[in-house]
Amino acid sequence: MAVIDHDAALAKAGANVSGFWSQAGFLTRRYPLGAVGAILVLLFVLTALFANVIAPHDPLSTNSRASLAAPGGTYWLGADFMGRDMFSRIVYGARISLAVAVGATLLGGILGVVIGLMSGFIGGWLDLATQRLMDIMQSLPLLVMALVMAASLGPSLENTIIAIAIPLVPSVARVVRSSTLSLREQPFVEAARAIGMGEIRIAVRHVLPNTLAPLIVLGTAQLGSAILTEASLSFLGLGIPEPYPSWGRMLSESAAEYVRTAPWLVIFPGVAISLTVFGTNLLGDALRDILDPRQRT
Amino acid sequence: MVSANPPVIEVKDLKKHFPVKKGLLRRTVGQVYAVDGVTFTVGAGETLGLVGESGCGKTTAGRAAMRLVEPTSGSIKVEGKEIMGLSKGELRPYRRQMQIIFQDPFSSLNPRMTAGDIVGEPLLVHGVANAKERQEQVSALFARVGLRPAQMSNYPHQFSGGQRQRIGIARALALGPKLIVGDEPVSALDVSIQAQVINLLMELQAERRLSYLFISHNLAVVEHISHQIAVMYLGRIVEYADTRSIFTNAQHPYTEALLAAVPVPDPAIKRKKIVLQGDVPSPVKPPSGCHFHTRCPYAVARCKVEAPPLREIAPGHQVSCHLR
Numbered sequence: 257m258a259v260i261d262h263d264a265a266l267a268k269a270g271a272n273v274s275g276f277w278s279q280a281g282f283l284t285r286r287y288p289l290g291a292v293g294a295i296l297v298l299l300f301v302l303t304a305l306f307a308n309v310i311a312p313h314d315p316l317s318t319n320s321r322a323s324l325a326a327p328g329g330t331y332w333l334g335a336d337f338m339g340r341d342m343f344s345r346i347v348y349g350a351r352i353s354l355a356v357a358v359g360a361t362l363l364g365g366i367l368g369v370v371i372g373l374m375s376g377f378i379g380g381w382l383d384l385a386t387q388r389l390m391d392i393m394q395s396l397p398l399l400v401m402a403l404v405m406a407a408s409l410g411p412s413l414e415n416t417i418i419a420i421a422i423p424l425v426p427s428v429a430r431v432v433r434s435s436t437l438s439l440r441e442q443p444f445v446e447a448a449r450a451i452g453m454g455e456i457r458i459a460v461r462h463v464l465p466n467t468l469a470p471l472i473v474l475g476t477a478q479l480g481s482a483i484l485t486e487a488s489l490s491f492l493g494l495g496i497p498e499p500y501p502s503w504g505r506m507l508s509e510s511a512a513e514y515v516r517t518a519p520w521l522v523i524f525p526g527v528a529i530s531l532t533v534f535g536t537n538l539l540g541d542a543l544r545d546i547l548d549p550r551q552r553t
Numbered sequence: 554m555v556s557a558n559p560p561v562i563e564v565k566d567l568k569k570h571f572p573v574k575k576g577l578l579r580r581t582v583g584q585v586y587a588v589d590g591v592t593f594t595v596g597a598g599e600t601l602g603l604v605g606e607s608g609c610g611k612t613t614a615g616r617a618a619m620r621l622v623e624p625t626s627g628s629i630k631v632e633g634k635e636i637m638g639l640s641k642g643e644l645r646p647y648r649r650q651m652q653i654i655f656q657d658p659f660s661s662l663n664p665r666m667t668a669g670d671i672v673g674e675p676l677l678v679h680g681v682a683n684a685k686e687r688q689e690q691v692s693a694l695f696a697r698v699g700l701r702p703a704q705m706s707n708y709p710h711q712f713s714g715g716q717r718q719r720i721g722i723a724r725a726l727a728l729g730p731k732l733i734v735g736d737e738p739v740s741a742l743d744v745s746i747q748a749q750v751i752n753l754l755m756e757l758q759a760e761r762r763l764s765y766l767f768i769s770h771n772l773a774v775v776e777h778i779s780h781q782i783a784v785m786y787l788g789r790i791v792e793y794a795d796t797r798s799i800f801t802n803a804q805h806p807y808t809e810a811l812l813a814a815v816p817v818p819d820p821a822i823k824r825k826k827i828v829l830q831g832d833v834p835s836p837v838k839p840p841s842g843c844h845f846h847t848r849c850p851y852a853v854a855r856c857k858v859e860a861p862p863l864r865e866i867a868p869g870h871q872v873s874c875h876l877r
Contacts (some may be wrong), residue, residue, distance in 0.1 A: 443656075450647060457678075
């Protein structure tokens with residue numbers, strides 16, 4: 257039997273190099289766009305974590321003399337009509353966006369995975385009932401669902417996360433269910449049964465890991481839409497309460513009134529949202545490839 | 554069936570009917586008689602070849618015998634103990650006795666697990682070894698089936714089809730089973746690789762006194778590996794005998810036709826040509842009487858009304874035909 261020495265071939269290509277930096281270097285060469293995404297996401301996360309160090313001003317303190325100050329000088333990115341420093345507000349806004357995006361995506365993702373996996377693996381009446389429930393939820397637009405949720409829960413960070421997470425559940429459940437349906441008929445699942453493995457263990461060990469690739473792509477896309485939904489909710493007064501800086505609210509409340517007179521109030525929060533969403537999408541695409549062992553060599 | 558060795562598995566009158574559901578209310582409107590009363594025995598260290606064309610129920614028979622699909626009725630005795638009616642938990646110790654090798658070497662291995670984890674999983678599930686022992690046993694299994702233990706950390710896609718089938722064999726061997734059901738284990742492989750895998754299976758049989766239920770449509774392969782052969786047609790066994798008798802003294806018209814279809818690598822040899830007319834009838838509505846009468850060149854009136862029982866016409870040679 258011909259023995260192909262994959263290890264040697266891989267070592268030559270640089271995949272088996274040890275050490276974090278050389279691995280990172282290898283991945284950067286292989287997925288340059290993913291690296292860009294990773295840098296953007298890293299910047300976003302670092303900004304959120306060290307907001308108090310980075311921001312030159314208090315994001316909440318007002319200054320009537322600096323109202324609508326143009327970018328430059330003391331206020332690098334200008335100031336809003338209450339004279340609050342835009343740069344500081346955007347830096348602090350990263351905290352809220354990060355919390356909402358990660359919190360809502362994780363919460364919605366976990367609920368969706370559990371529901372989708374049970375629905376697809378057990379099947380029968382449970383599947384029928386949960387799928388009809390998911391249909392009902394999906395027939396309402398994400399924002400409308402989130403609005404209803406947020407309105408009934410009241411404005412706060414936790415409630416915003418919940419309000420955005422619940423409408424994300426059906427799409428995750430759908431994706432997981434459909435892969436589960438095809439996976440549960442695969443011979444390797446039957447092989448697991450033949451060695452006497454329990455059904456729950458089969459679902460978690462053999463089915464779930466094989467549904468992850470589309471989930472990562474979906475999850476990163478949802479990071480972006482969670483940020484956008486939070487923006488919309490905050491604009492309507494149902495998301496993050498004033499005066500805490502939320503990119504979405506900064507963007508939407510200035511858009512109508514100040515877009516001509518003080519465009520920086522619209523541009524900079526918009527750039528922050530776009531870069532973050534763009535970064536998560538690029539990273540998600542690369543992660544999908546990296547996490548799939550079939551694409552690794 | 555006459556066999557010198559104590560039986561590892563005795564299957565009696567095994568049936569598997571799949572309901573056909575239709576309409577909004579999913580009412581059962583009919584049954585697919587996939588396996589319709591199959592009886593066979595595999596002795597220790599022996600191979601029973603189960604042959605037939607696709608759709609005849611041989612794969613379902615193999616799975617039902619392991620209770621991987623739940624049989625509709627029948628009796629399955631593993632080393633004399635009845636396993637029909639056992640709960641999942643009670644069945645677990647018997648799972649160690651019976652393992653399966655699949656046809657498709659690609660979909661039968663989880664693409665997200667390393668080869669070593671795949672082979673070690675049975676040991677993990679049954680808690681028979683700690684991590685270090687498991688590592689050693691898996692490494693030994695790899696070496697035994699002709700893989701390098703260094704390949705344990707590779708993923709299935711990094712192996713060739715034949716190598717993947719060897720991983721499947723190693724997984725089946727891990728728990729030290731008595732019986733291995735091979736569901737077309739070499740059909741998906743190149744001919745040269747087929748021979749290697751068949752030889753490996755035969756070596757393992759000699760070494761570990763394994764019993765095989767070898768399901769295949771390839772008569773040449775079955776002849777090579779089997780001690781006994783059962784020929785299936787539409788959910789029933791039509792002829793059951795030792796390999797020599799089947800190949801030299803086939804009694805059932807269907808077996809004759811199957812054998813006549815095997816290519817002979819010598820153009821000078823003149824062969825009796827038997828070409829069956831028509832297709833295999835639907836197992837949803839199997840023909841009355843003898844299932845084969847619609848295509849049988851010798852069929853008489855009686856074949857239409859009365860199903861022939863499987864009779865012993867010579868010691869160890871059973872045929873289900875009115876005319877023999």
